[in-house]
Amino acid sequence: MKRLFSLLFIIPAVYSCSIAQDVQQKYADLITVESSKKHLTTLSSVEFEGRGTGQEGGRKAAEYIANEFRSYGLTPPVNGSYYQPVALQQIAYHAENFRIDGETWVNGKDFFVQGDHDFQDFSANEIIFVGYGIQHVNYNELSGIDVKGKVILLINEHEPTDASGKSHITKESYKSEWSSSRFKRIQELTKLQPAAIFSTGSQVAETLTKMKGRLTGGRVMLGDGNITNRNITQAIPVINISIATANKLLAKANTSVEKFKEETNKSFKPSTLQIKTPFAASMGVKVEKLGDPNVLGLLEGSDLKEEIIIISGHYDHDGILPDGTIFPGADDNGSGTTGVLELARAFSEAKKEGKGPRRSIVFIGLAAEEKGLLGSKYYTENPIFPLANTVACLNLDMIGRIDDKHLTGNHNYIHAIGTDKLSSELKQITETSNKEYTQMEIDFTYDDPKDPMRLYYRSDHYNFAQKGIPSAFFFSGLHPDYHTPNDTVDKIDFPMMVKREKLVFHITWEIANRAQRLAVDSNKE
Structure with a gap:
């Protein structure tokens, strides 16, 4: 009889968990190869001229991101605007x-x-x-x-x-x-x-x-x-x-x-x-003075809306040269910008159907990363939302290629950098989400403080980490076309890129809906 009563309690719990997973997967599946390819083909096109800081292509990229945020129904959080002017000078x-x-x-x-x-x-x-x-x-x-x-x-x-x-x-x-x-x-x-x-x-x-x-x-x-x-x-x-x-x-x-x-x-x-x-x-x-802005879109949460998750990716690249040479920056970082847009759309659809997150999510296209992480530095020094209420930053930077390390081996991978530097829970959530939904090899090689590339310090998440905010950098690795005119959209592995986007979606979903904010319980180099 005791076993019967136990089963009666367990079965509804398992069923409820299964339903929750199905809902989560439903919105993750809104992230597709077709929609990702559409964004990235546009962002890395000749019209966008490599999205250079201080150049016309950079302005077009910022407008494109803002227009997409508007179409998703995201709130413009900067005094009614999607743009946070960044005090840049050249x-x-x-x-x-x-x-x-x-x-x-x-x-x-x-x-x-x-x-x-x-x-x-x-x-x-x-x-x-x-x-x-x-x-x-x-x-x-x-x-x-x-x-x-x-x-x-x-x-x-x-x-x-x-x-x-x-x-x-x-x-x-x-x-x-x-x-x-x-x-x-x-x-x-x-x-x-x-x-x-x-x-x-x-x-x-x-x-x-x-x-x-x-x-x-x-x-x-x-x-x-x-x-x-x-x-x-x-x-x-x-x-x-x-x-x-x-x-x-x-x-x-x-x-x-x-x-x-x-x-x-x-x-x-x-x-x-x-x-x-x-x-x-x-x-x-x-x-x-340069006018390149950070581009922000707010998806307001429900009962825990005062707490903020940042989903970021820089939209700038090396632009166009006086001789007309264009650096398309399809992987760096058209891919990460596309990821931000895809996650924004998926979470927006969830909210429209009554499945929105408990915590608020701020999606940011960051300016001037290539000039020294300047857009993220400016935001963390002039935050639109209190940093004390910011529970995590998940940063997408170059998620579209297969790097030299994996070229002749397993293509089903992602580099996750910095997940346990400040919070052991962020790494646990990353690994659990991957195990349940995406089943990739998660490569933590670059977390080694002795790694000569020191990549943990080289993307926008780091400015948030310096403020004590658990932060991670999702990355597919370096390749010969890095910062050359050959970083083109035809070389993107879209199925793998979408899989990486979905992993970040699932991690975000868990952080946004759990009862407690991420513990800040680490202080690793």
């Missing part, structure tokens, strides 16, 4: 209206400038060619020449040698310090206070080829658009040009880089030339 070196003999040159394409000085105008009617720019007791090309306030051109490579390869400077068969240090020449020339320096040579040309089109801007940081009391490290601009470009200038003096080197190696006579050509440019450091 400190960048600009070279504008750059003209040589009436021809316009483009920074990052025809030349690249190194400098750190206030934005100002430069002009000259002639450029002084100083050969190798060497100032040595045995060979001084600047002897008796006043270049203060003038524009100079030098060949910043090697040094004059005889037919056997012996240096004219040291008279030895090995090269002197003037050959080995291009920086020494520049340093010594700047002491003479020229207005600007044109530098050419084989190494300069090689660097220019590698850098072509890659001048996308300077340093982005949190700030109010002002820089004061900065230490200027390079007051004289160094304009690096190719040998072909230098030869265009030298042709006006009936010589070339090759001809000059050949003649100098024979004569061992320092010489300078005046190149009669007008030069004008506006160059220097500018500070610009």
Whole structure:
């Protein structure tokens, strides 16, 4: 009889648990390959131009996320807006209206400038060619020449040698310090206070080829658009040009880089030339305020609505270069942004059908992660909801590929980083949810504090963790296309990406509906 009564109590409990699981699975299954592919194809498209911070593509991505939140019925929590303005400023070196003999040159394409000085105008009617720019007791090309306030051109490579390869400077068969240090020449020339320096040579040309089109801007940081009391490290601009470009200038003096080197190696006579050509440019450091926002959507909970769960993913990537090269960022982090949108839609549908979470969930597309986790840093320093009431942050960053480690092995995996750093319960929930619903290998390798990648510290969850909020970073790992133009949507493993999204959904469901908030009972490195 006792056994009968026990069974009568157990059967309803098991049935109730089964019903709850069915409900949870129903809404998880709203996350699909088709809907995920639609979002990610859009976010990584040419139209979105790599979603660069401070660029048009980044603005379009923020608008796309806000419009999706609106369509799901999420509440705009920032004084009636989905946007939290982030105080970003870009400190960048600009070279504008750059003209040589009436021809316009483009920074990052025809030349690249190194400098750190206030934005100002430069002009000259002639450029002084100083050969190798060497100032040595045995060979001084600047002897008796006043270049203060003038524009100079030098060949910043090697040094004059005889037919056997012996240096004219040291008279030895090995090269002197003037050959080995291009920086020494520049340093010594700047002491003479020229207005600007044109530098050419084989190494300069090689660097220019590698850098072509890659001048996308300077340093982005949190700030109010002002820089004061900065230490200027390079007051004289160094304009690096190719040998072909230098030869265009030298042709006006009936010589070339090759001809000059050949003649100098024979004569061992320092010489300078005046190149009669007008030069004008506006160059220097500018500070610009950027408008990239965090994008927030609130799904209000029921009886525990004052407690908040953050579901985050950064939407920015490397953008578009001046030469038109686009970094699509399909995996990094179009995939994580898609995951945030998919979870937002699934939980919104649950609430519409009366199955909403007890705790509130805030879905965030974070700005400027690639510039130093700046969007999440700004949010945690200027929270829209009290951090004391924030019970967890689950961050999705690169969840769409198969990494090098798993490429020849098990593809059914996910990296979960930081789950037990602050809360043992978060790791337990992660493992239980996976066992019950998604059955993946959970790789905790990157939790090792001795791991050289130190990935726990390299995504947006970390700023929440620093505030004592249990936080985790869900990740599919690194691959050869990381931060290259080849991170494209056709390389995404959508079935695995959706499986990873569903795992985070189930973890969130459990945290949102359990009786007690996550215990903060760990303090692991």
